[in-house]
Amino acid sequence: MVAIYAVQDSGSRGRLYPEVESPVRSPWQRDRDRVLHSAGFRTLQYKTQVFINHEGDFFRTRLTHSLEVAQIARSIARSLDLNEDLTETVSLAHDLGHTPFGHAGEDALALAMKDWGGFDHNTQSLRLVTALEARYHAFDGLNLTWEALEGLAKHNGPVKRPTPYFVEYDAKHHLDLQSHASAEAQVAAMSDDIAYHGHDLDDGLRAGLLSFEDIEDLPLVGEALRRSRDMERQIGREASDQAQRVRHETIRVVINQLATDLTEQTRRNLEALNPQSADDIRHAGYPVVAFSPEMREANKAIRKFLYARMYRHWRVNRMARKAKIAVREIFDILSEDPGLLPDPLRGHAKAADDVQRRRLVADYIAGMTDRFAMEEHRRLTDLSVLG
Incomplete structure (x- = not known):
């Protein structure tokens, strides 16, 4: 049973194209399954989170990130008596619109499309599930429920x-x-x-971009690190084994404390609001799901640290610059000469106007994995590689 303020299994506003509902799955179980089986979801396994795919087998990708988001979200949803299947659906789908090479690829496409309708990964996620996925006879996209689409469009707040x-x-x-x-x-x-x-702290430590000394003074993280080090010293393991366990235990504690604080503060917010329906949450005028003021400040400090010390690290910057150049060159070449597009896109491009052609090229690039984008760039620019 879910709470009165949760989205109810019997209360869906339906789908754009009406369908007979399943006798064995809820509408949001079907939504989740459609996302999991989509081509867009599969490509996330070779799309950058922070590190480009070929930089290491154990760094997070967009796929592993989405799975970790879904695990955390489902646990919190269960604790708050929310609709777990809907929560999981939005979590799994939230990054479907990401380009190859992460935010570097998105920045390059956004600049290329600036005068042609723009580009951002949130809009691309909605386009993917409502238009671009071509799997069903009766409609384009995945025909997700209103609740799943609303969550995907507005998961970061009202669209101003x-x-x-x-x-x-x-x-x-x-x-x-x-x-x-x-x-x-x-x-x-x-x-x-x-x-x-x-996981970005974890990957940064694993990659050597960050050290334990770098994070000692971070709120929340520093205390978790000190406790983890103390535990390892008491156990007395070899130093070579300690570092990995200290890293994992530190990150585990950080994630647990963030999730616990979010759950407890949200309970307090719910008690104050006393919502009697999911719409009461939607129209509260503020995010009901939130950190405590203290944890919000700690979270801001972690974000500021990651931007300064990891996302802007010279090694990351070098790869980001190369990624931007590759994406922009692919875009420019294919926009100027759509005859170089593969079938059936080439035929669609010939019948399109300038805006439509550039959107088609942007969709093509956004759907690439890191590896495919690198190969396509070589095919288009390197004479030693067959086209």
């Missing part, structure tokens, strides 16, 4: 400046873009923060 595609889709399937999303989508968004702060 909707992109042209948001406006276009909202006109035919109103997603109430100016309100907050359901508690389930809010949990997915906050779990995204928890997951990437935890």
Whole structure:
């Protein structure tokens, strides 16, 4: 049983294209399964989180990140008596629109598309599940429920400046873009923060971009590190074994404390609001799912540290610069000469106007994995590689 303020299994606003509901799965179980089986979800396994895919087998990718977000979100949703399946669906789908090479690839495409309708990964996620996935006879996209699409569109809050595609889709399937999303989508968004702060610290330490000394003074993280080191000293393991266990235990404690604080503060917020429906959460006027003030400040400090010391590290910057150049060159070459596109895109491009052609090329690039994008760049620019 879910709480009265959760999205109810019997209360869905339906799908854009009506379907007979399953006798054995809830609408959101079907949504989750459609996301898991989509081509867009599979490509996430070779898309950058921070490190480009070939830099190491054990660094997070967009796929492992999405799975970790879903695990954290589902645990929090269960604790708060929310709709776990809907929470999981939004968590798994939230990064479907990411380009190869992470934010570097997105920045390059956004600049290339600046005068042609723009590009951002949130809009691309919505386009993927509502138009680009071509799997079903009766419709394009995945035909997800209103609740899943609303969560995907608004998981970071009300959409104050909707992109042209948001406006276009909202006109035919109103997603109430100016309100907050359901508690389930809010949990997915906050779990995204928890997951990437935890695993980006982990990956940074593993890669040698960060050291234990670098994080000693970070709020929350420093205390978790001290406790972990003390435990290892008491156990007395070999130094070579200690470092890995200290790292894992530190990150485990950080993730647990963030998730616990979020759950406890959200309970207090729910008690104060006393919502009687999911719509009461949507129209509360503020995010109901939130950290305590103290943890919010700690979280900001971790984010600031990661941006300064990891995301802007010279090694990361070098790879990001190369990625931006590759993405922009692929875009420019294919936009200027659409005859170089593979079938069937080449035929579509010939029938398109300038805006449509560039959008088609952007969609093609956004759907690439890191590895495919590198190979495609070589095919288009290197005479020694067969086209």
